[in-house]
């Protein structure tokens with residue numbers, strides 16, 4: 473898996489550093505859509521010299537080369553990051569503030585063209601109360 477990350481970075485012409493690989497590795501296994509601060513607090517354990525600015529810069533760079541995407545769904549204006557696997561939509565729970573992946577088949581995305589527009593990407597943001605919080609009532 474690490475080899476694949478390194479290969480992808482090289483293909484995109486990006487310098488491979490252990491910190492960058494660690495951040496990608498973290499995001500790849502992250503199902504919680506972490507914020508930059510959360511990623512930083514994990515990476516610093518492995519790389520004590522890393523700064524929050526480095527984490528931010530790496531995340532920006534990874535977004536530019538389309539390896540990750542930003543999610544701006546939280547009510548607190550926190551930016552969360554998602555490693556791009558299969559395109560999916562996001563559900564934000566207003567109670568526990570967790571972000572869930574949801575799969576909804578989107579006809580517009582499949583037709584590629586909608587009302588004359590060429591659709592290349594579709595992101596859906598849904599907000600409400602998650603299943604867990606509903607049963608906690």
Ligand SMILES: [Zn+2]
Pocket residue numbers: 565566567568569570601602603604605
């Ligand atoms: Zn919830």
Ligand SMILES: [Zn+2]
Pocket residue numbers: 505554560561562572573
């Ligand atoms: Zn996601």
